[in-house]
Amino acid sequence: MIAAEPFSIVVVGGCNFDIYATSHNPLRASDSNPGFVYTTPGGVGRNIAENLARLGSPVRMLTALGTDAFGDAIVKQAEMIQLDLSRSLRLPHVSTSVYVCINQNDGDIAVAVSDMDICNEISPAYLQTCCDVLNAAEIVVADANLTKEALTYLAENYSGKLCVDCVSGPKAEKLTSMLENLYCVKANRSEAEIISGVPVKTAADAAIAAQKLHSMGIRWVIITLGELGAYVSNGSEAFAMPLMPGETNNTSGCGDAFFAGALTALAENQPICNVLRWGLAMARLCAASPSAVSPKVTRQALEDTLQYYQGGAWQ
Numbered sequence: 001m002i003a004a005e006p007f008s009i010v011v012v013g014g015c016n017f018d019i020y021a022t023s024h025n026p027l028r029a030s031d032s033n034p035g036f037v038y039t040t041p042g043g044v045g046r047n048i049a050e051n052l053a054r055l056g057s058p059v060r061m062l063t064a065l066g067t068d069a070f071g072d073a074i075v076k077q078a079e080m081i082q083l084d085l086s087r088s089l090r091l092p093h094v095s096t097s098v099y100v101c102i103n104q105n106d107g108d109i110a111v112a113v114s115d116m117d118i119c120n121e122i123s124p125a126y127l128q129t130c131c132d133v134l135n136a137a138e139i140v141v142a143d144a145n146l147t148k149e150a151l152t153y154l155a156e157n158y159s160g161k162l163c164v165d166c167v168s169g170p171k172a173e174k175l176t177s178m179l180e181n182l183y184c185v186k187a188n189r190s191e192a193e194i195i196s197g198v199p200v201k202t203a204a205d206a207a208i209a210a211q212k213l214h215s216m217g218i219r220w221v222i223i224t225l226g227e228l229g230a231y232v233s234n235g236s237e238a239f240a241m242p243l244m245p246g247e248t249n250n251t252s253g254c255g256d257a258f259f260a261g262a263l264t265a266l267a268e269n270q271p272i273c274n275v276l277r278w279g280l281a282m283a284r285l286c287a288a289s290p291s292a293v294s295p296k297v298t299r300q301a302l303e304d305t306l307q308y309y310q311g312g313a314w315q
Contacts, residue, residue: 008058008267010133012154013045013143013165014119015063015088017070017096018292022103027110035105040291041074042099044167045143047253047293051260051282053083054297057267060084060137062130064121070096087130094118119145124153134158139267141259144171155181163220163266165259166191180217184266186259192223203240206231210238222262222279224255232262232276239276244284244309253292257282261302281305 023035041050049061061083065071067090074096078085097119101112127134127150134140140158142151144167154162155178163184166172172191175182179195189200196209203225210221210233223231229242261282265275281302285294 008138009052009141009263010060010062010137010139011045011049011052011141011143012062012122012127012134012146012150013048013141014043014097014116014122014145015041015046015061015065015074016043016099016114016116017074018042019098019100020103021101022107023105025105027102027104039073040293041077042253042292043097043143044145044165044256045141046074047256048141048143048165048260048263049083050081050293051257051297052263053081054293055260055264055302056299057264058084060087060133062088062122062127062133064089064091064094064118064126066090066094066096066118067092068096070098087133089121089126091118091121094121116145120147122146122150124149127153127157131157135160139163139263141165141263143167144174148174148177151175152178161266163263165256166195169194179213182218184220184222184263185213185218186222186224186255186262188224188255189226200225203228203231206240207233207238220266220275222259222275224258230258230276230280232272232279234272237272239273241276241280244280244305246284246288248287249290250287250292254283254286257286257293257297277306278302281309284309 161183198209258279262279
């Protein structure tokens with residue numbers, strides 16, 4: 001087996017081809033509605049990986065794509081941002097994951113359909129063929145779109161820092177049997193409630209949930225609190241901070257951007273306060289963009305955002 005290159009971060013998760021349609025006027029059911037349609041690569045794992053790549057981290061992603069036009073578009077975009085997909089699956093017998101979202105004229109989602117069956121192909125057998133890549137990584141990031149079997153394989157066989165994004169409440173339930181093997185978990189309020197068993201509404205609630213999760217073996221707990229900001233704890237230190245204020249053009253992808261910022265700080269052994277600050281700064285960059293991943297994300301943009309919001313202008 002050829003030795004793996006020393007990629008510092010490997011992301012294991014789903015890649016979607018996203019199709020967004022926003023009506024110019026209030027939607028009329030059972031009719032054709034004039035509007036604006038745009039397409040973009042997406043998916044929680046892929047969005048995290050793109051943000052990490054745009055911040056300058058060497059990132060490899062393990063995922064599954066079809067050999068269709070949607071898969072080709074995802075591969076082409078990955079090449080442009082230097083996201084390595086060379087060990088990902090390209091499968092002729094299944095379609096690339098697709099997410100179709102129909103929005104009202106005010107931008108709020110009306111209905112969406114996702115076809116993510118291809119994520120089942122990211123199996124323990126496939127991951128075993130990539131053990132050289134996984135073991136060479138300082139951090140492995142997984143999203144809970146993976147099957148429970150794939151997540152269990154990573155939890156039981158990867159000895160480094162396994163960091164998991166809960167994705168959604170129902171998908172977070174898959175993690176409850178493997179929490180002791182996770183280095184870091186990122187959850188929103190409802191996801192944190194599911195994995196900890198503690199109701200989470202405020203930062204004080206998040207602190208209680210975090211201690212419960214620490215007692216189960218998790219080193220880092222990151223809980224996003226919506227309009228209240230976010231909370232981070234490593235078991236000995238903890239911080240809660242509000243959102244960075246500013247114009248919001250989009251909320252889709254802000255959690256993925258947040259996690260990428262926090263992971264970058266973790267990978268660089270930054271102080272715990274920076275894990276939270278970098279995450280919130282990345283969420284601000286994402287919220288200011290109409291896209292789920294802001295094309296303006298760079299390491300310099302992150303540093304400029306942190307400088308702008310330093311001190312009283314934010315906290």
